[in-house]
Amino acid sequence: MVLRVAVVGAGGSGLTSIKACVEDGLEPVCFESSDDIGGLWNFKEAPVPQRSSIYRSLVVNTSKEMMCFSDFPMPADYPNFMHHPRLLEYLRLYAERFQLLRHVRFQTTVKSVKQRPDFCTSGQWDVVTSRDGEEEGHVFDAVLVCSGHYTHPASPLLHLPGYETFSGRCLHSWDYKDGDAFRGKRVVVVGIGNSGGDIAVEISRSAEQTFLSTRRGSWVMGRMSRGGLPFDMTLITRLNNTLMQLLPESLLNWTVERELNGRYDHRLYGLEPRHRILDRRPLINDDLPGRILQGALQMRAHLRGFTQSGVRFEDGSVEENIDTVVFATGYRFSFPFLASHVVSVSENKAALYKYVFPPELERPTLAVVGLVQPLGAVMPIAEMQARWATRVFKGCIKLPSLASMLQDVRCKQEAMARRYVTSQRHTIQVDYVPYMDELAELVGARPSPLRLLLTDPRLGLNLMLGPCTPYQYRLRGPGKWPGARQAILTQWERVARPMQTRPCEDPKPGRSLMGPLVLAAVCVAAYVNRNKLAAFLQDPTALSDHVKAAGFF
Numbered sequence: 001m002v003l004r005v006a007v008v009g010a011g012g013s014g015l016t017s018i019k020a021c022v023e024d025g026l027e028p029v030c031f032e033s034s035d036d037i038g039g040l041w042n043f044k045e046a047p048v049p050q051r052s053s054i055y056r057s058l059v060v061n062t063s064k065e066m067m068c069f070s071d072f073p074m075p076a077d078y079p080n081f082m083h084h085p086r087l088l089e090y091l092r093l094y095a096e097r098f099q100l101l102r103h104v105r106f107q108t109t110v111k112s113v114k115q116r117p118d119f120c121t122s123g124q125w126d127v128v129t130s131r132d133g134e135e136e137g138h139v140f141d142a143v144l145v146c147s148g149h150y151t152h153p154a155s156p157l158l159h160l161p162g163y164e165t166f167s168g169r170c171l172h173s174w175d176y177k178d179g180d181a182f183r184g185k186r187v188v189v190v191g192i193g194n195s196g197g198d199i200a201v202e203i204s205r206s207a208e209q210t211f212l213s214t215r216r217g218s219w220v221m222g223r224m225s226r227g228g229l230p231f232d233m234t235l236i237t238r239l240n241n242t243l244m245q246l247l248p249e250s251l252l253n254w255t256v257e258r259e260l261n262g263r264y265d266h267r268l269y270g271l272e273p274r275h276r277i278l279d280r281r282p283l284i285n286d287d288l289p290g291r292i293l294q295g296a297l298q299m300r301a302h303l304r305g306f307t308q309s310g311v312r313f314e315d316g317s318v319e320e321n322i323d324t325v326v327f328a329t330g331y332r333f334s335f336p337f338l339a340s341h342v343v344s345v346s347e348n349k350a351a352l353y354k355y356v357f358p359p360e361l362e363r364p365t366l367a368v369v370g371l372v373q374p375l376g377a378v379m380p381i382a383e384m385q386a387r388w389a390t391r392v393f394k395g396c397i398k399l400p401s402l403a404s405m406l407q408d409v410r411c412k413q414e415a416m417a418r419r420y421v422t423s424q425r426h427t428i429q430v431d432y433v434p435y436m437d438e439l440a441e442l443v444g445a446r447p448s449p450l451r452l453l454l455t456d457p458r459l460g461l462n463l464m465l466g467p468c469t470p471y472q473y474r475l476r477g478p479g480k481w482p483g484a485r486q487a488i489l490t491q492w493e494r495v496a497r498p499m500q501t502r503p504c505e506d507p508k509p510g511r512s513l514m515g516p517l518v519l520a521a522v523c524v525a526a527y528v529n530r531n532k533l534a535a536f537l538q539d540p541t542a543l544s545d546h547v548k549a550a551g552f553f
Contacts, residue, residue: 002027002379003393006113008337011039011052012091012102013382014146014372016069018100021144022384023479024394029140034110037095038088039148043520047175052150055266056178058084061194061223061284063230067377069094070384071481076497080230081223107131110337113143114367122362142365142385144392145343147426149333149371150352152289156190156329162306166325179203185323187211190303190312192218194330197285199253203326204296211319213311215302216421219260219282220289230495231284233467236376240450241433241468252276264289268300275421281375281429333428334372334452344366349427351409354386354439357392359405359485364392376432380470384439387479394476397442408547433468445477462488 003026010032021028033051036042040052047053060067060082064074072094078086081422095101104472108131116124116139127138128251153172157163163170173195179202187207191213204210224233230282244252266272269292273280291297302314303325310320323469332351335343343350343358344367353359356367369384391397399405442447452460463472471488474481 004029005390005393006110006138006140007103007144007146008110008113008123009033009039009146009148010037010106011146011148011370012041012379013148013386014039014144015091015095015100015387016379016383017144017146017369018103019098019391021382022100022103022391023387024396026142028103028144029277030104030140031108031110031127032104032106035106036282037101037104038091039325040150040343041084041088041091042409043084043088045177050151052148053174054084055176055199055202058198060084060087063223063232063495065469065495066232066236066467067370067379068470070380070472070512071205071479071483072097072476073471073487073491073494075316077492079498080495082504091495094377096498101420102550105131111135112337113340114147115342120362123365125365129453144389145335145338145366145368145369146370147335147381150331152334153327154330154332155327157327160303160305162308162312164307165308167309168322169324171326173199174331176320177204177328181218182207182324184208185320186319188213188300188303188322188325189328190318191328192216192283193328193330194284195281198286199326199328201285201287204291207296210291210297211300212297213300213303213313215273215314217266217271217299218280219257219262219266219273219277220271221282221284222263223284231470232376233495234466236434238463238465238468239465241431249276249278249331269293276291280421281373281420283543305333314366324545335368342366347427348412351406353399353405353408354428355412355428356389357399357405359402359409362401367392369376371428372430372432372435373428375469379437380473381430381432381436383470384436384443384467384473387445388439388443391443391478435502436468436473440473440477443477445473445475445479447475449473454486459485459488466526467491 005021005026005418007021007028007030010030014030014032015037015255018028018030034042035507040054041058043054043387055117063080064078064082078090105276108129110129110501111232113127116122116126118124123141125140127143127144129138145170153174155172174519176199177507183204185204185207186204186209188211189196189203192212196212200210200212221231223231238435241484256277260266260277269289289296292299300313301317303311304314305312305368307318307320310318310322311325312318332348334345342361343352349358350371352368352371355372356369357364358366367385369389370378372378388397392399422431437446447463449460449463452463469488471484474484
């Protein structure tokens with residue numbers, strides 16, 4: 001008998017979940033409350049309650065090669081970092097290519113998902129939906145929850161003294177659409193996440209003065225790395241992941257912070273945070289330092305309260321004649337259609353086995369897809385979660401014991417608590433490569449770069465040294481895609497394609513001895529100072545101080 005699966009939501013996570021169901025011979029029925037696909041990426045002129053909302057100028061901060069689905073590369077002429085309409089267009093192409101829309105019921109809201117009386121034996125669910133005011137009941141063998149986590153704004157407004165008598169306007173970034181309404185105004189933006197940075201920069205182009213208030217500060221990275229390449233394609237690699245595991249954290253922090261401060265001094269710009277670079281996700285923004293340099297944007301301390309016409313900051317400073325305060329303070333996630341004992345959420349934490357399965361269900365027939373926050377793209381992770389979940393539904397993969405799953409949940413929560421500063425932003429944080437490999441191992445699709453070095457050296461080197469693009473997870477196992485190898489070998493061509501719009505002469509070939517000379521010098525220096533190497537790895541600033549004292553810079 002074919003298993004029927006309810007999919008809640010037709011955003012990126014929902015679409016790839018439908019596809020995973022079809023690939024594994026299941027029968028998906030997707031319920032989407034709006035009249036279109038796309039979820040978060042479907043821009044609306046006005047925010048709609050209980051749905052995600054984005055601003056008009058939003059540009060994605062993960063590159064196209066890193067965020068595409070693993071068996072459907074984005075068109076070569078797409079820009080590397082897209083304006084949101086292009087991403088929605090890609091989702092439409094994906095849905096068309098794999099004929100996913102026939103499984104979607106639009107303008108249908110899921111009201112409740114409850115276990116059936118015989119759940120212990122059947123694993124089935126009673127699902128109640130509503131369309132045009134009429135409710136309908138369904139029975140499903142499994143449920144994939146893909147409802148997103150950017151629908152319920154979190155705001156500290158009610159806890160700030162003086163807000164009742166403040167004469168200006170207060171809103172959340174969920175309500176923000178563009179900077180036109182702030183022309184000639186004095187505006188405070190609270191929060192230095194990616195949305196806060198984007199909104200502050202955009203408002204500063206039309207406002208009289210913009211202030212960006214932050215509790216901790218932030219390290220700031222641009223979308224470009226050296227040579228103008230997408231930063232995530234040079235950062236998220238298997239080589240870097242290995243170095244992260246082998247090298248001392250102090251050395252890694254020092255190296256990355258030195259690189260970022262080499263572009264602009266974070267302390268000089270008022271950005272320097274209280275934490276190290278690896279303790280919190282950095283802000284991805286190309287324009288923020290320039291707006292500070294031009295005076296259009298001023299960094300300020302944490303917002304502590306309001307005066308009648310202004311705001312008061314943590315350092316005691318006050319800004320009067322403030323017209324608007326925008327709270328870019330994140331979101332709370334919840335599942336109002338689920339009973340609390342199915343997926344319990346407390347302080348923005350959900351106890352899910354590998355961020356997918358509620359461990360205490362008698363039968364593993366409900367999974368949450370896309371409830372993660374990586375430094376990298378969510379869509380390939382959601383795809384891998386769905387591939388794993390559907391195989392669990394089919395019985396091809398067995399989950400471990402309850403005790404083992406609860407131990408895994410605790411270990412992940414403790415690891416995140418040790419690594420990151422306490423924040424609701426980090427309750428669902430995952431590291432892209434380790435997490436993808438972990439799920440791929442369960443699916444049977446984890447690539448083997450070392451084996452490929454022997455059997456296919458060109459491909460193996462791309463996997464070892466190049467970006468960890470999603471295509472790697474279609475090279476073997478269930479769902480293997482014949483085009484995966486070619487997609488990996490041509491990924492840099494697709495990066496270059498949208499930028500090569502003007503012919504330039506090819507550079508004359510030449511050889512440089514600088515690279516080999518630098519490498520030889522480093523090796524000689526390491527050998528000569530081998531007795532001091534261990535101390536340097538533990539405290540890299542000591543070498544910097546020594547070099548400065550010697551007058552090299």
